[in-house]
Amino acid sequence: MAEQQxxxxxxxxxxxxxxxxxxxxxxxxAIQLVEEQQRRIEAAEGEIDGRSWNPSGW
Structure with a gap:
């Protein structure tokens, strides 16, 4: 996030x-693009984290 800021x-x-x-x-x-990319990165990280901790998917 520091690099994007x-x-x-x-x-x-x-x-x-x-x-x-x-x-x-x-x-x-360009500012809007960077902000949207950051939102998408955070969403993808959250999805990966949620799926990895989902016991039904183990």
Missing amino acids: WLIDQLRTLSDSSTRFKDRALFYA
């Missing part, structure tokens, strides 16, 4: 310093 912070800094709308939109979309 660092990336998001860097993208926000770049977005804030950019004067072109297209660049700001790109940085914003």
